[in-house]
Amino acid sequence: MTKPWDCIVIGGGFAGLSAATALAEQGARVLALERRPRLGGRAYSLRDETTGDAVDNGQHLMMGCYRETLRFLERIGSRHLARAFDAPRVDFLSPDGAASFVCPPLPAPFHMLAGLLRLGSLSLGDKLGTLRVGWSLRRAKRDYRARYAEATVADWLRECRQSPRMRERFWDPLVIATLNEPPERAAATLLMRVLHQGFGGSFDDSKMVVSTVGLSELYVEQARRFLEARGGAVRLQSSVKALQVERGRFRGVALTNGESVAAEACISSAPPQDVAKYAGALAPTAAHLTSSPIVSVNLWFDRPIFDAPFVGLIGTTMQWAFDKRAFTTPTSGLRHLALVVSAARQIAHLPAKDLVSLALDDLRRVTSKVNSARLAHARVIKERQATFSATPAAEKLRPQHETSVEGFYLAGDWTDTGLPATIESAVVSGHACAARVLEYLRAPKTAAARVAV
Numbered sequence: 001m002t003k004p005w006d007c008i009v010i011g012g013g014f015a016g017l018s019a020a021t022a023l024a025e026q027g028a029r030v031l032a033l034e035r036r037p038r039l040g041g042r043a044y045s046l047r048d049e050t051t052g053d054a055v056d057n058g059q060h061l062m063m064g065c066y067r068e069t070l071r072f073l074e075r076i077g078s079r080h081l082a083r084a085f086d087a088p089r090v091d092f093l094s095p096d097g098a099a100s101f102v103c104p105p106l107p108a109p110f111h112m113l114a115g116l117l118r119l120g121s122l123s124l125g126d127k128l129g130t131l132r133v134g135w136s137l138r139r140a141k142r143d144y145r146a147r148y149a150e151a152t153v154a155d156w157l158r159e160c161r162q163s164p165r166m167r168e169r170f171w172d173p174l175v176i177a178t179l180n181e182p183p184e185r186a187a188a189t190l191l192m193r194v195l196h197q198g199f200g201g202s203f204d205d206s207k208m209v210v211s212t213v214g215l216s217e218l219y220v221e222q223a224r225r226f227l228e229a230r231g232g233a234v235r236l237q238s239s240v241k242a243l244q245v246e247r248g249r250f251r252g253v254a255l256t257n258g259e260s261v262a263a264e265a266c267i268s269s270a271p272p273q274d275v276a277k278y279a280g281a282l283a284p285t286a287a288h289l290t291s292s293p294i295v296s297v298n299l300w301f302d303r304p305i306f307d308a309p310f311v312g313l314i315g316t317t318m319q320w321a322f323d324k325r326a327f328t329t330p331t332s333g334l335r336h337l338a339l340v341v342s343a344a345r346q347i348a349h350l351p352a353k354d355l356v357s358l359a360l361d362d363l364r365r366v367t368s369k370v371n372s373a374r375l376a377h378a379r380v381i382k383e384r385q386a387t388f389s390a391t392p393a394a395e396k397l398r399p400q401h402e403t404s405v406e407g408f409y410l411a412g413d414w415t416d417t418g419l420p421a422t423i424e425s426a427v428v429s430g431h432a433c434a435a436r437v438l439e440y441l442r443a444p445k446t447a448a449a450r451v452a453v
Contacts, residue, residue, distance in 0.1 A: 004262035005031045007437050008253055010240055011269035013041015014423050015411040017223040018072040018430035019267045019437075020232065025075060026438055030232040031261065033253070035239040035274070038216075039224065042271070042386060043423060045214030050377050051300055052331035054214025057381050058294045059322045059338050061177075061310075065197045065205035066424040068431050076222040081213050083327055085309075088115065088206040092169070093306075093366040094314035097121060099169070105203050109134055112199040112206070122169055132160040137195055145418070148188045150392050153179070156188035173312050176319060179420045180292045180342045180387045187392045190420045197419075210309075210327045240270075240278045243408065250407035253278075265440055267433045269411040269426075272388065283410055285397035294386035295344040297359040300334040300377040305369050316362035317341060334376050339363075344382075352380035387421030388414040401433050407440055409433040 009020040012034035020030045038044065045056045062069060064084055073079045088103035088111070099122075103115035113134070116127050136159065140147050148156060153175050162171060172183055178194050179186040199206055211218045224234050244252040244260065252262040268275055272286035280287060297318065309326030313319055324336040339359045341347060347355065356378045363370040388394055398416040401409050411429040419425035 002262070004252070004264055005029050006263065006441055007031075007265045007267060008033060008261060008263040009267045009269060010253070011041060011271075011274075011412070012036075012039035012220075012234065012236075013269065014043055014069070014072075014219070014426035015413065015430040016041065016267070016269035017219065017227075018068070018427040019269060019411055019434045020430075021072065021075055021223050021226050022431055022434035023437060024227050024230040024232050027230075028438070028441065030227060031263065032227060032232070032234045033238040033240060033255075033261075034234070034236050035270075037237050039220045039234065039236070040216045041269075041426075042383065043215055043426075044220070045216040047214075048298070048377075048379055050379075051334060051336070053300075053324070053334075053336050054217065054328070054330075055298055055379060055381065056215045056296070056338070057383055058296050058386060059310075059320065059340050060211070060215060060423060062209035062211075062423060063198050063205065064207040064209060065201055066209065066422075066427075068427040069424050070209075072427050072431075073219065076219060076226045078219055078222045081211060081218050082209050083212050084204070084207045084209045086207075088112075088203075088208065090208075090312055091308040091310075092121075092173075092312045092314055094121075095316070095365045101170070103203070103206055108200050108202065108206070111203055116170070119170070122165060123163075126163045126166040129160075129162055129166060133157075133162065133195075136160050137192060137200070140192070141196070144192045145189050148192065149395065151188040152392060153183035153186045153188050153191050156191070157183060169314060173314065173319060176342050177312075178422070179390045180294060181390050182343055185343075185389070185391050187390055187395050189392075189395060189418075190390050193418055194420065212327055212329075214328070242278050243282075243405070245405050245408075248404075248406055250405050265407040265409070265437045267409045267411050267430070267437060269430060269433075271385065271412065272414050273385070275410065275412075279403075279408070282403040282405055282408065283399050285399055286414075289394055289397055289414060290389045291385040292342075292387055292389045293344045293348040293382065293384045295341045295348055295355065295383075296381045297339045297341075297355050298379045298381070299337045299339065299356070299359060299375060300332065301337060301370075301373040301375060302334060303369075303373050304335050305337055305363065305367060305373060313339075313362060313366060316365060317347065318359050318362040321363075335373075342386075348382055348384060352378075355380050390420050401429065401436060407437075409436055
């Protein structure tokens with residue numbers, strides 16, 4: 001009889017692979033199951049057939065405060081592939097001019113305040129008004145999740161008396177980029193956590209971090225090799241149909257191909273819509289979480305369009321533009337520009353050619369360089385279920401890691417990490433579940449459990 005695995009991990013994205021490698025690092029035998037023919041979950045890259053360049057399914061910015069993510073990358077030997085910029089800096093372009101948010105190396109939160117004071121296109125009153133945000137954060141630091149449980153970001157910014165121009169030029173772009181929802185829908189508690197984590201710590205915490213390779217190349221094969229070198233395994237195109245539970249304890253999974261796989265424990269890191277199918281009774285709120293889309297328009301030009309590695313776009317449909325050559329090494333000799341629209345409900349239905357035209361029109365509005373550039377290639381990627389919809393109502397639906405079945409745990413950026421649906425949230429959940437599984441595996445079993453085994 002085949003010895004049961006110590007743990008099955010369902011899902012091969014950041015949450016699943018961080019959990020699996022954390023367990024393997026401690027000597028556990030782990031089997032990772034992924035229903036797709038590839039690893040990477042909703043954070044992956046593919047190779048563009050025309051140019052040969054790596055294309056992410058959406059540009060992912062990280063920050064220096066992503067401690068669990070950086071720990072995961074260190075574990076699998078990929079930390080050197082993530083580049084931190086020297087200082088927190090975001091350049092903005094709009095049809096009526098440019099501005100830059102640059103934080104000097106000062107203790108938090110003075111670095112952020114100094115960066116805002118330097119930000120052009122805003123009045124001194126607008127900038128000083130952000131002190132009310134800082135005061136609100138400080139006052140509610142210990143109980144903000146309870147105090148603002150029903151509030152949207154728009155509600156909180158109104159309470160802090162942020163001006164319309166301050167919202168347009170700073171807060172709204174930040175909120176949409178980090179929460180994938182507009183301020184009128186996004187949960188205030190999530191933005192507060194982002195500000196605490198990203199700008200309330202050290203200067204290094206605020207630095208932007210990017211992958212210098214395609215997103216899949218950052219972690220997928222490295223995690224697979226790490227796992228397999230320690231007695232684990234990865235199985236692709238393996239869909240879970242049901243859990244096998246005996247006397248309230250997890251015993252294994254039944255796959256859609258009719259096979260059963262036994263294990264002592266299980267971490268499910270699949271998206272909520274998948275979990276609802278095979279473990280709906282253990283995560284009853286999963287089916288009620290809705291999603292928010294992200295659209296990426298990738299354009300290849302024969303010359304540079306921007307001087308900065310990435311810019312925020314104000315007053316346009318496209319929200320961010322990333323010059324991929326500034327931090328990756330493309331295969332082609334072209335300049336790959338990735339334009340991103342978060343919370344993209346209003347445009348996700350448009351045909352690819354219309355989205356490309358829309359992106360070109362936006363570029364012409366903010367820079368004349370595009371007029372002399374030749375567009376060589378374009379590719380549109382739509383992630384219709386990019387993240388869960390981060391509303392106040394959704395915050396109440398996010399499940400804990402523990403379930404009513406012993407040995408079965410829930411991971412994923414949609415679980416109750418207190419963070420928005422980011423890479424860090426996924427890895428935080430993966431590591432948290434791995435710690436719980438290790439504790440469970442090391443605990444002495446009851447007499448009833450020993451008989452069942």
